[in-house]
Amino acid sequence: xxxxxxxxxxxxxxxxTSIEDAIEGAIATASKSLRGLDWFEVIxxxxxxxxDKVKYYxxxxxxxxxxxx
Amino acid sequence: xxxxxxxxxxxxxxxxTSIEDAIEGAIATASKSLRGLDWFEVIxxxxxxxxDKVKYYxxxxxxxxxxxx
Amino acid sequence: xxxxxxxxxxxxxxxxTSIEDAIEGAIATASKSLRGLDWFEVIxxxxxxxxDKVKYYxxxxxxxxxxxx
Amino acid sequence: xxxxxxxxxxxxxxxxTSIEDAIEGAIATASKSLRGLDWFEVIxxxxxxxxDKVKYYxxxxxxxxxxxx
Amino acid sequence: xxxxxxxxxxxxxxxxTSIEDAIEGAIATASKSLRGLDWFEVIxxxxxxxxDKVKYYxxxxxxxxxxxx
Amino acid sequence: xxxxxxxxxxxxxxxxTSIEDAIEGAIATASKSLRGLDWFEVIxxxxxxxxDKVKYYxxxxxxxxxxxx
Amino acid sequence: xxxxxxxxxxxxxxxxTSIEDAIEGAIATASKSLRGLDWFEVIxxxxxxxxDKVKYYxxxxxxxxxxxx
Amino acid sequence: xxxxxxxxxxxxxxxxTSIEDAIEGAIATASKSLRGLDWFEVIxxxxxxxxDKVKYYxxxxxxxxxxxx
Amino acid sequence: xxxxxxxxxxxxxxxxTSIEDAIEGAIATASKSLRGLDWFEVIxxxxxxxxDKVKYYxxxxxxxxxxxx
Amino acid sequence: xxxxxxxxxxxxxxxxTSIEDAIEGAIATASKSLRGLDWFEVIxxxxxxxxDKVKYYxxxxxxxxxxxx
Amino acid sequence: xxxxxxxxxxxxxxxxTSIEDAIEGAIATASKSLRGLDWFEVIxxxxxxxxDKVKYYxxxxxxxxxxxx
Amino acid sequence: xxxxxxxxxxxxxxxxTSIEDAIEGAIATASKSLRGLDWFEVIxxxxxxxxDKVKYYxxxxxxxxxxxx
Numbered sequence: 001x002x003x004x005x006x007x008x009x010x011x012x013x014x015x016x017t018s019i020e021d022a023i024e025g026a027i028a029t030a031s032k033s034l035r036g037l038d039w040f041e042v043i044x045x046x047x048x049x050x051x052d053k054v055k056y057y058x059x060x061x062x063x064x065x066x067x068x069x
Numbered sequence: 070x071x072x073x074x075x076x077x078x079x080x081x082x083x084x085x086t087s088i089e090d091a092i093e094g095a096i097a098t099a100s101k102s103l104r105g106l107d108w109f110e111v112i113x114x115x116x117x118x119x120x121d122k123v124k125y126y127x128x129x130x131x132x133x134x135x136x137x138x
Numbered sequence: 139x140x141x142x143x144x145x146x147x148x149x150x151x152x153x154x155t156s157i158e159d160a161i162e163g164a165i166a167t168a169s170k171s172l173r174g175l176d177w178f179e180v181i182x183x184x185x186x187x188x189x190d191k192v193k194y195y196x197x198x199x200x201x202x203x204x205x206x207x
Numbered sequence: 208x209x210x211x212x213x214x215x216x217x218x219x220x221x222x223x224t225s226i227e228d229a230i231e232g233a234i235a236t237a238s239k240s241l242r243g244l245d246w247f248e249v250i251x252x253x254x255x256x257x258x259d260k261v262k263y264y265x266x267x268x269x270x271x272x273x274x275x276x
Numbered sequence: 277x278x279x280x281x282x283x284x285x286x287x288x289x290x291x292x293t294s295i296e297d298a299i300e301g302a303i304a305t306a307s308k309s310l311r312g313l314d315w316f317e318v319i320x321x322x323x324x325x326x327x328d329k330v331k332y333y334x335x336x337x338x339x340x341x342x343x344x345x
Numbered sequence: 346x347x348x349x350x351x352x353x354x355x356x357x358x359x360x361x362t363s364i365e366d367a368i369e370g371a372i373a374t375a376s377k378s379l380r381g382l383d384w385f386e387v388i389x390x391x392x393x394x395x396x397d398k399v400k401y402y403x404x405x406x407x408x409x410x411x412x413x414x
Numbered sequence: 415x416x417x418x419x420x421x422x423x424x425x426x427x428x429x430x431t432s433i434e435d436a437i438e439g440a441i442a443t444a445s446k447s448l449r450g451l452d453w454f455e456v457i458x459x460x461x462x463x464x465x466d467k468v469k470y471y472x473x474x475x476x477x478x479x480x481x482x483x
Numbered sequence: 484x485x486x487x488x489x490x491x492x493x494x495x496x497x498x499x500t501s502i503e504d505a506i507e508g509a510i511a512t513a514s515k516s517l518r519g520l521d522w523f524e525v526i527x528x529x530x531x532x533x534x535d536k537v538k539y540y541x542x543x544x545x546x547x548x549x550x551x552x
Numbered sequence: 553x554x555x556x557x558x559x560x561x562x563x564x565x566x567x568x569t570s571i572e573d574a575i576e577g578a579i580a581t582a583s584k585s586l587r588g589l590d591w592f593e594v595i596x597x598x599x600x601x602x603x604d605k606v607k608y609y610x611x612x613x614x615x616x617x618x619x620x621x
Numbered sequence: 622x623x624x625x626x627x628x629x630x631x632x633x634x635x636x637x638t639s640i641e642d643a644i645e646g647a648i649a650t651a652s653k654s655l656r657g658l659d660w661f662e663v664i665x666x667x668x669x670x671x672x673d674k675v676k677y678y679x680x681x682x683x684x685x686x687x688x689x690x
Numbered sequence: 691x692x693x694x695x696x697x698x699x700x701x702x703x704x705x706x707t708s709i710e711d712a713i714e715g716a717i718a719t720a721s722k723s724l725r726g727l728d729w730f731e732v733i734x735x736x737x738x739x740x741x742d743k744v745k746y747y748x749x750x751x752x753x754x755x756x757x758x759x
Numbered sequence: 760x761x762x763x764x765x766x767x768x769x770x771x772x773x774x775x776t777s778i779e780d781a782i783e784g785a786i787a788t789a790s791k792s793l794r795g796l797d798w799f800e801v802i803x804x805x806x807x808x809x810x811d812k813v814k815y816y817x818x819x820x821x822x823x824x825x826x827x828x
Contacts, residue, residue, distance in 0.1 A: 005512040008493035008543070010077035012133065018296050020639050023668070024675060029074040031673035032138025040675075042666040045318040047299070049339075052307035054300060054316075060077070063670075064495065069515025079491035081547065087227050089156050092185070093192060098488040100190035101552025109192075111183040114249040116230070118270075121238035123231060123247075129491070132187075143374040146355035146405070148284035150340065158225050161254070162261060167281040169259035170345025178261075180252040198284070201256075202357065207377025212581040215562035215612070217422035219478065236419040239483025267422070271564065276584025286353035288409065294641050305350040308414025321663040323644070325684075328652035330645060330661075336353070363434050365708050368737070369744060376742035385744075387735040390456040392437070394477075397445035399438060399454075408739075424560035426616065432710050443557040446621025459732040461713070463753075466721035468714060468730075474560070501779050503570050506599070507606060514604035523606075525597040528801040530782070532822075535790035537783060537799075546601075572777050575806070576813060583811035592813075594804040615808075626719040629700035629750070631767035633823065650764040653828025681767070685702065690722025695788040698769035698819070754771065759791025 006038065007067035014056045019045055022059040036066030075107065076136035083125045088114055091128040105135030144176065145205035152194045157183055160197040174204030213245065214274035221263045226252055229266040243273030282314065283343035290332045295321055298335040312342030351383065352412035359401045364390055367404040381411030420452065421481035428470045433459055436473040450480030489521065490550035497539045502528055505542040519549030558590065559619035566608045571597055574611040588618030627659065628688035635677045640666055643680040657687030696728065697757035704746045709735055712749040726756030765797065766826035773815045778804055781818040795825030 013026025023040065031037055043060040082095025092109065100106055112129040151164025161178065169175055181198040220233025230247065238244055250267040289302025299316065307313055319336040358371025368385065376382055388405040427440025437454065445451055457474040496509025506523065514520055526543040565578025575592065583589055595612040634647025644661065652658055664681040703716025713730065721727055733750040772785025782799065790796055802819040 004497065005509055006495040008495065010131075011136065012075040012077065014073065020675070020678075026074055027670055027673060027675065029136060029138040034138075037670045037673055039667060039669050046315060048315050049303055049313045052303060052313055054296070054303065057296075062493075067494065067512060069512040069517075079545075080550065081489040081491065083487065089192070089195075095488055096187055096190060096192065098550060098552040103552075106187045106190055108184060108186050115246060116248075117246050118234055118244045121234060121244055123227070123234065126227075142359060143371055144357040146357065148338075149343065150282040150284065152280065158261070158264075164281055165256055165259060165261065167343060167345040172345075175256045175259060177253060177255050179254075200355075205356065205374060207374040207379075211566060212578055213564040215564065217476075218481065219420040219422065221418060233419055236481060236483040241483075269562075274563065274581060276581040276586075286407075287412065288351040288353065290349060302350055305412060305414040310414075322660060324660050325648055325658045328648060328658055330641070330648065333641075365744070365747075372739055372742060372744065382739045382742055384736060384738050386737075391453060393453050394441055394451045397441060397451055399434070399441065402434075424614075425619065426558040426560065428556065440557055443619060443621040448621075460729060462729050463717055463727045466717060466727055468710070468717065471710075503606070503609075510601055510604060510606065520601045520604060522598060522600050529798060531798050532786055532796045535786060535796055537779070537786065540779075572813070572816075579808055579811060579813065589808045589811055591805060591807050625704065626716055627702040629702065631821075632826065633765040633767065635763065647764055650826060650828040655828075683700075688701065688719065690719040690724075694773060695785055696771040698771065752769075757770065757788060759788040759793075 005067050005069070006064045008062050008064050009034065010043070010060065010062055012058055012060045014058050016054075016056045019057055019059055022057045023061060026059065026061050027063065030063055034063070034065050037063055038066060039064045074136050074138070075133045077131050077133050078103065079112070079129065079131055081127055081129045083127050085123075085125045088126055088128055091126045092130060095128065095130050096132065099132055103132070103134050106132055107135060108133045143205050143207070144202045146200050146202050147172070148181070148198065148200055150196055150198045152196050154192075154194045157195055157197055160195045161199060164197065164199050165201065168201055172201070172203050175201055176204060177202045212274050212276070213271045215269050215271050216241065217250070217267065217269055219265055219267045221265050223261075223263045226264055226266055229264045230268060233266065233268050234270065237270055241270070241272050244270055245273060246271045281343050281345070282340045284338050284340050285310065286319070286336065286338055288334055288336045290334050292330075292332045295333055295335055298333045299337060302335065302337050303339065306339055310339070310341050313339055314342060315340045350412050350414070351409045353407050353409050354379065355388070355405065355407055357403055357405045359403050361399075361401045364402055364404055367402045368406060371404065371406050372408065375408055379408070379410050382408055383411060384409045419481050419483070420478045422476050422478050423448065424457070424474065424476055426472055426474045428472050430468075430470045433471055433473055436471045437475060440473065440475050441477065444477055448477070448479050451477055452480060453478045488550050488552070489547045491545050491547050492517065493526070493543065493545055495541055495543045497541050499537075499539045502540055502542055505540045506544060509542065509544050510546065513546055517546070517548050520546055521549060522547045557619050557621070558616045560614050560616050561586065562595070562612065562614055564610055564612045566610050568606075568608045571609055571611055574609045575613060578611065578613050579615065582615055586615070586617050589615055590618060591616045626688050626690070627685045629683050629685050630655065631664070631681065631683055633679055633681045635679050637675075637677045640678055640680055643678045644682060647680065647682050648684065651684055655684070655686050658684055659687060660685045695757050695759070696754045698752050698754050699724065700733070700750065700752055702748055702750045704748050706744075706746045709747055709749055712747045713751060716749065716751050717753065720753055724753070724755050727753055728756060729754045764826050764828070765823045767821050767823050768793070769802070769819065769821055771817055771819045773817050775813075775815045778816055778818055781816045782820060785818065785820050786822065789822055793822070793824050796822055797825060798823045 013022040015021035082091040084090035151160040153159035220229040222228035289298040291297035358367040360366035429435035498504035567573035634643040636642035703712040705711035772781040774780035
């Protein structure tokens with residue numbers, strides 16, 4: 001992270017296959033409206049169950065991005 | 070919560086009467102600018118005191134809403 | 139709490155009207171299968187939103203009850 | 208909160224009816240010996256159960272008040 | 277999560293291959309005795325090491341399921 | 346902990362003499378109905394006071410046991 | 415805990431011999447100025463080391479007592 | 484904080500000189516796009532090291548501002 | 553910290569200039585009524601904003617002092 | 622974990638592909654200088670983003686190993 | 691703690707008899723390789739169960755010691 | 760932080776003048792024995808009081824450094 005101001009936003013990504021896929025999906029969606037995405041942190045990993053199998057993972061991320069106000 | 074991407078925003082609602090009223094007020098205000106509000110979580114419940122009575126409740130919420138980037 | 143062994147179970151009660159009503163509902167449901175319910179602690183207060191209003195409150199409780207093994 | 212020194216005390220209020228009533232009761236009791244009560248924060252919400260109903264709510268608060276030493 | 281009462285149980289799943297596999301295994305085992313499994317949350321991710329490699333992952337989950345008392 | 350599925354239950358043990366005695370008592374009570382008890386973790390240590398002495402210790406444990414569903 | 419208002423104070427007790435002895439000592443000291451001591455909770459357990467042995471235990475407690483304002 | 488709705492945003496400010504300077508910088512940047520900034524809370528204080536000296540401080544803040552939706 | 557009983561009180565100090573100044577101010581105010589102040593711990597660092605600058609810092613401290621009951 | 626003394630060290634592993642790969646990499650690096658690695662716990666999962674994709678995962682682990690002083 | 695730099699290490703001590711004995715054992719083992727041990731803090735208290743009795747306590751400590759680099 | 764393995768160590772720095780000075784002192788001491796220091800995070804800020812003034816600040820840091828095993 002270079003020396004500037006960053007903002008942090010919270011996003012929940014979902015995936016039927018894996019935690020990593022949910023992270024990538026959240027970043028892809030956020031990148032449509034936010035520029036300069038720089039880092040993420042996993043805040044929680046949850047999911048929904050259907051017929052006794054994982055229906056999808058829900059990964060809550062904090063996403064940091066460059067912010068000039 | 071259906072399988073899509075959600076964003077989470079943090080809002081402080083206030084009410085002179087109850088915690089539930091502060092929650093409803095925060096959601097009503099947020100709904101003016103955010104569509105697809107889906108869930109909330111109470112993060113903290115505080116308040117101000119005047120003449121030894123509750124002046125108003127301040128309830129900090131996280132609000133989740135559908136987000137397409 | 140008298141001097142004996144207690145077990146703690148986690149229950150999520152829901153209500154369309156208030157946090158207190160969700161707590162009472164969770165206790166009523168738990169009392170069908172658990173005897174000797176003695177205390178509760180609110181772990182989290184969440185809810186779902188429909189049309190920009192609270193659809194229902196979800197209150198997660200820990201419930202303590204007498205336990206003889 | 209104006210620019211001065213505050214002290215914070217921890218109080219547990221109880222009520223048979225509601226969380227808000229337990230908060231008000233704790234503030235009323237504290238105001239007998241503390242002047243300048245200014246804000247509160249809910250630290251935990253617990254309660255006791257009798258005959259499968261809430262016997263009373265116990266709400267633990269931190270109470271801030273002006274403090275001149 | 278529909279509007280009813282849920283119970284939450286804590287389960288530790290293990291897997292030699294991945295975090296997701298440990299989650300699926302815990303759900304499969306729990307489904308033998310619990311009906312109506314609805315959601316999970318990862319509480320901790322640990323593991324044992326053998327010969328400087330991961331021997332198995334241990335993922336502690338909270339599992340929510342419909343509960344009628 | 347061998348490679349299998351474990352469940353975790355929460356128990357409050359009490360003792361007039363020591364924290365260790367409260368832990369042993371909680372395990373003894375739990376073992377009447379749960380088989381395969383394997384580990385514990387102390388979650389909180391509380392107690393009640395009578396005449397300015399400890400009346401009894403209350404130790405809240407999480408207890409892990411083998412679980413086949 | 416009966417239905418009334420309680421205050422909570424934080425005390426650090428010390429002992430050369432055991433955690434339980436530090437708890438008893440803190441309660442004994444507090445009882446000189448506080449009446450109606452009712453419960454305690456251990457917040458942290460620390461200690462000082464001298465010549466590679468425990469010099470004394472320091473146990474931080476929250477102490478609840480009846481409070482009429 | 485007056486009786487209205489507030490939003491809370493998370494910002495990371497940086498400074499080569501001090502924690503206070505990083506806080507002021509984050510507020511100055513945020514004020515370019517947000518009106519009605521009212522309070523802040525320090526969430527974490529980190530930094531980067533270069534040649535065994537602090538290269539810059541990174542202070543993560545939550546910033547509250549008036550919000551009319 | 554020598555081997556005796558300590559009490560811990562919570563104080564919020566404010567300063568227009570720095571975190572350290574708010575700490576010193578809180579200690580100075582507390583010392584008017586408490587003797588034997590021995591240590592402090594910063595619990596939170598907040599502040600109020602006016603015209604997009606820090607109006608004052610609010611530093612919440614726990615203060616430990618010798619306590620003989 | 623057998624009955625002996627363990628030390629715990631904190632390591633950050635990185636991987637371009639998955640969380641599990643970052644865990645395995647951290648263990649492999651640690652095993653060059655530490656013998657008797659026995660267990661790990663994931664403390665945080667973060668990562669860096671480049672061109673709106675995960676550049677690499679950073680998984681912070683606590684690693685336990687046998688320790689004879 | 692005098693005015694100098696300290697390092698903090700994390701150690702898990704075990705004992706078949708008591709929490710205090712596990713603390714003393716961890717300090718004794720650490721003292722073989724670390725000089726200037728000064729304080730400890732209990733981070734967690736766990737244990738293993740065999741035949742429905744405590745097999746041994748596992749107490750995780752942070753140990754502070756003087757550190758000159 | 761580049762893509763490699765890092766270790767994290769915990770250090771307590773002290774200073775009579777400021778929090779920043781305690782941070783710089785801890786880094787300077789650590790750099791005598793650790794190479795590749797890269798980042799820090801403030802874990803707690805405490806201090807000792809003498810004659811109702813801050814005697815010295817004690818800042819506990821986690822320090823990250825490049826680690827090749």
